[in-house]
Amino acid sequence: MLHKLHRASALLISLYILVHLANHLLALGGVEEHIAFMDSYRNIYRNALVEPLLLACVLFQVGSGMTFIIRRIGQRRGFFDRAQAVSGAYLAFFFLFHIGAILYGRTVQGVDTNFFFAAAGLQPGAYPAFFMPYYTLAVVAYFTHLACALRWLLRRRFTPRVLDRAAAGAMVLGLLLAVTVVATFSGAFYPVEIPAEYCLGDC
Template identity: 40%
Template sequence: MNILRHIYRFWLVELVLLFCVGFQVVSGLGLVIRKGFVRQPFYVVIQVLSGLYLSFFMIYHVQAVLRGRFQWKMNTDFYFAAGVANHYPEKLFFIPYYTLSLVAVFAHIAAVHYIKRMEQQPEEPLQRRYKNETLAICIAGGVVTFLIMIAFTGVLYKI
């Protein structure tokens, strides 16, 4: 991880990453405003809601990391994030905050996967297969979320 840190903390790479996050947030919000999600199929509503939460998360997450690094002069590594998930009362906010962000990532991926598959081949017999693939993505997301959160909260080792 320390090797990668030298790459992604290089000012030009960091600037590109910040631009990408900003682009994702702005373009996602633009799509929601243009397309809307009222009277849309369930999977579109899931895509929109998960995307909105991810936008919220990315704005505040990036802000917290930058503030931690530049204003508070803290090392913004795993322990920076895990620290707030282990102290009361902060953990009452941060455990759901991080858990929902992970769930939102996988829900967003699953919804986009389902939408793209339906656009490619909308035939009735294949819809069940697409739903099973989408469910598999959600289950994998649940497992990954569980593992990350037990690592974050110090269940696997002392934080």
């Protein structure tokens, strides 16, 4: 039952994550385009009913996921089995840290947690040595965890060779998306000017 609830929760969280990643890719067209899209879909995910449900799913996902990891310590065999556990552990860390930062920014700092909130830490005068791998690994971990889970669920429908190639392809896609998003927010494709209220270092 816990596995089934974990998967059901993952579906809702994945819906949000995929839209969120699409939003970040829109930043390739400029900061304004990114913020405009975010403002439009915030009406859905910050709804008084949807946001608490989403947060509850994340907390459940972290708790149930860590339970699975702890239960199978020393039992995992093979690259994908281990990759699922490692990626899940990193996602648990990222969810708690990132959501905590967002809520802190919204409630304590009183800032709009938009493009600039994420981009601030990636600028040369801030903390790119932390935030670049932090965001990159989050996207890679998500695609890795998803790929490993689907590989296991579809193990009776496809050959191991097909499943391994598909999972590896999903991981590569995650890496490409991660590098693109982080590069965009870092100012690799156009200058990013961080407003004073978001500065984490020299702006």
